[in-house]
Amino acid sequence: MFAGVAVAVGVGGFVANKVIKKKSPPADIIDGKAIAATIRLEIKEAVNAMQAKYKKAPGLAVVIVGERKDSQTYVRMKRKACAEAGIVSFDKDMPASSTQEEVLQAVKDFNANPNVHGILVQLPLPKHIDEQTILEAISLSKDVDGFHPLNIGALAMKGRDPLFVPCTPKGCIELLDRSNVEIKGKIAAVVGRSNIVGMPAAMLLQKRDATVTIVHSRTPGAESIVKKADIIIAAAGSAEMVKGSWVKSGAVVIDVGTNSVDDATKKTGYRLVGDCAFEEVKFVASKITPVPGGVGPMTIAMLLKNCLEGAQRMYAP
Ligand SMILES: NC(=O)C1=CN([C@@H]2O[C@H](COP(=O)(O)OP(=O)(O)OC[C@H]3O[C@@H](n4cnc5c(N)ncnc54)[C@H](OP(=O)(O)O)[C@@H]3O)[C@@H](O)[C@H]2O)C=CC1
Numbered sequence: 449m450f451a452g453v454a455v456a457v458g459v460g461g462f463v464a465n466k467v468i469k470k471k472s473p474p475a476d477i478i479d480g481k482a483i484a485a486t487i488r489l490e491i492k493e494a495v496n497a498m499q500a501k502y503k504k505a506p507g508l509a510v511v512i513v514g515e516r517k518d519s520q521t522y523v524r525m526k527r528k529a530c531a532e533a534g535i536v537s538f539d540k541d542m543p544a545s546s547t548q549e550e551v552l553q554a555v556k557d558f559n560a561n562p563n564v565h566g567i568l569v570q571l572p573l574p575k576h577i578d579e580q581t582i583l584e585a586i587s588l589s590k591d592v593d594g595f596h597p598l599n600i601g602a603l604a605m606k607g608r609d610p611l612f613v614p615c616t617p618k619g620c621i622e623l624l625d626r627s628n629v630e631i632k633g634k635i636a637a638v639v640g641r642s643n644i645v646g647m648p649a650a651m652l653l654q655k656r657d658a659t660v661t662i663v664h665s666r667t668p669g670a671e672s673i674v675k676k677a678d679i680i681i682a683a684a685g686s687a688e689m690v691k692g693s694w695v696k697s698g699a700v701v702i703d704v705g706t707n708s709v710d711d712a713t714k715k716t717g718y719r720l721v722g723d724c725a726f727e728e729v730k731f732v733a734s735k736i737t738p739v740p741g742g743v744g745p746m747t748i749a750m751l752l753k754n755c756l757e758g759a760q761r762m763y764a765p
Pocket residue numbers: 616639640641642643644645646663664665666667670683684685686689704705706707743744745747
């Protein structure tokens with residue numbers, strides 16, 4: 449935000465009024481990496497307690513089909529995070545040529561394995577495999593991604609709570625809660641309506657008594673809608689589309705977008721940017737998450753949390 453500050457400037461005995469545009473102080477950065485690290489420690493303690501009491505550790509099965517580099521990176525991060533928290537990983541790496549039947553069988557095997565408490569099938573799957581069929585085959589009680597239609601249905605219903613809430617939207621809410629941002633009674637805008645981020649994020653916000661508008665690619669006048677919001681969750685997958693001018697002064701901005709843009713100065717040749725133009729928005733918002741280091745690490749922490757909760761339900765219902 450630019451606050452107009454009128455100052456009197458004396459020029460050789462002549463005083464003119466001049467407006468100097470003064471930038472607001474930058475927003476507080478919501479440090480998702482640090483918050484996720486705290487949560488991962490909390491999970492580790494709970495896993496230790498479970499070991500002591502039941503001689504059991506939570507188990508997470510991660511199924512990855514194909515060789516997409518980004519998927520492999522995410523899956524590697526998830527497995528490492530599991531190991532650090534004392535959660536046992538069950539790995540199923542399948543070639544891109546795997547048939548739908550083979551992937552279904554992998555899910556069924558994990559459904560039947562009593563040491564597996566959570567099953568995650570990394571998305572996207574290769575084109576020839578029907579994602580919905582695979583996601584619906586995951587046992588409801590092991591659906592740690594929360595993508596099963598019955599879990600999503602419960603999220604949408606008043607008075608019902610799903611067994612598992614999808615990790616990324618759950619991480620967004622956790623960031624708001626742990627940053628002392630009140631949700632109740634606030635106006636919220638969610639940019640994006642995907643099954644895995646935008647839609648469940650909107651449903652969670654309205655469950656917490658926010659008034660929510662969902663903005664998508666066919667929304668006319670997105671800027672003026674987003675500008676009314678006290679809380680913005682940006683999940684469009686469009687690099688830096690939410691500009692400073694889209695944001696109400698003092699709004700809280702949660703940036704889910706993880707877009708790689710070419711950058712010759714980086715060793716990797718690219719860098720990650722969010723869906724918000726961070727360098728502009730940080731002078732308008734009161735709080736903002738960075739990319740990387742914001743929502744991404746929370747997604748993994750929430751996955752571990754869902755897996756722990758799944759195991760706790762099995763041993764101590
Ligand atoms: N940090 C994390 O843990 C995670 C990050 N992500 C990131 O979040 C982003 C969104 O992911 P995901 O939901 O899977 O993406 P999808 O592509 O599935 O969905 C994007 C949504 O945004 C909408 N959209 C796209 N462009 C615009 C636009 N210009 N204006 C308004 N709405 C727009 C689309 O509208 P329509 O429905 O009309 O097509 C769609 O609803 C990506 O950058 C992804 O990498 C995703 C998961 C986890």
